[in-house]
Amino acid sequence: MSTREPRPSPESSALISAHGLRKSYGRTEALRGASLELREGEILAVAGASGSGKSTLLHCLSGIVRPDEGVVTYGGEQLGLLPEGRLGELRRSDFGVVFQFGQLIPELTALDNVAMPLLLAGMRRGPAQQQAGEWLERFGVRGQAELRPGEMSGGQSQRVTLARALVTGPRVVFADEPTGALDTLAGEQVMTALVHTARESATAVLLITHDAQVAAYADREVVMSDGVLRSGSDDVVGQEAARREG
Numbered sequence: 001m002s003t004r005e006p007r008p009s010p011e012s013s014a015l016i017s018a019h020g021l022r023k024s025y026g027r028t029e030a031l032r033g034a035s036l037e038l039r040e041g042e043i044l045a046v047a048g049a050s051g052s053g054k055s056t057l058l059h060c061l062s063g064i065v066r067p068d069e070g071v072v073t074y075g076g077e078q079l080g081l082l083p084e085g086r087l088g089e090l091r092r093s094d095f096g097v098v099f100q101f102g103q104l105i106p107e108l109t110a111l112d113n114v115a116m117p118l119l120l121a122g123m124r125r126g127p128a129q130q131q132a133g134e135w136l137e138r139f140g141v142r143g144q145a146e147l148r149p150g151e152m153s154g155g156q157s158q159r160v161t162l163a164r165a166l167v168t169g170p171r172v173v174f175a176d177e178p179t180g181a182l183d184t185l186a187g188e189q190v191m192t193a194l195v196h197t198a199r200e201s202a203t204a205v206l207l208i209t210h211d212a213q214v215a216a217y218a219d220r221e222v223v224m225s226d227g228v229l230r231s232g233s234d235d236v237v238g239q240e241a242a243r244r245e246g
């Protein structure tokens with residue numbers, strides 16, 4: 001369904017790299033020199049205690065928040081140097097985001113929610129709805145196409161959210177506790193659907209979770225602790241370098 005060009009294998013170099021990220025909110029240092037790499041097609045879990053800085057990291061990597069210090073590079077471009085317009089374009093075309101809940105537009109049906117990013121990208125209504133329907137099918141929620149978010153279960157609603165995040169064929173999906181509000185079975189269905197689709201389309205996934213069972217779906221896991229990533233050999237090396245420089 002994606003029209004993207006073929007890309008190098010998942011073993012190739014970093015798609016996104018972050019080096020020495022620092023971000024404070026008032027006196028709270030949410031990030032204190034975090035570095036990591038996400039490779040093409042890789043599923044990377046970021047674990048860590050509540051308040052350790054995981055969501056802030058995701059916001060910096062996806063260009064939602066600008067770090068106070070440090071560099072995020074995506075596909076060779078430094079996000080910090082991009083004008084707001086280009087950053088917005090990149091977020092719409094190359095990045096998909098899935099949060100814990102509440103991202104769907106409550107007034108729209110599941111079908112229209114999933115068609116929305118395609119309409120924003122300039123696709124006509126008919127083809128956008130057709131493509132949205134195919135993505136609902138893929139995530140097992142075609143039967144819910146005409147329902148609004150308030151009329152669906154949490155698991156169904158999250159699968160619609162995944163369809164919406166993936167419908168534009170992003171190269172990276174940022175998922176912040178995507179199963180956090182679900183029971184075990186619904187969580188497993190959502191993770192299976194996400195991982196299957198990501199593998200099929202070689203989409204990289206940055207997955208934030210405190211749940212070891214969810215992290216087990218990833219290729220690799222790093223742990224955030226007090227604003228730095230403490231494990232994962234590549235990342236530790238990056239942080240050591242950032243500390244020496246900083």
Ligand SMILES: Nc1ncnc2c1ncn2[C@@H]1O[C@H](COP(=O)(O)OP(=O)(O)OP(=O)(O)O)[C@@H](O)[C@H]1O
Pocket residue numbers: 025028029030048049050051052053054055056057
């Ligand atoms: N917009 C904000 N304004 C003020 N403080 C913030 C903001 N965002 C995050 N923080 C603070 O920064 C720190 C890191 O928060 P962050 O949400 O990144 O952690 P987290 O590891 O994702 O936590 P959780 O697992 O509970 O979601 C926390 O102390 C938090 O209170």
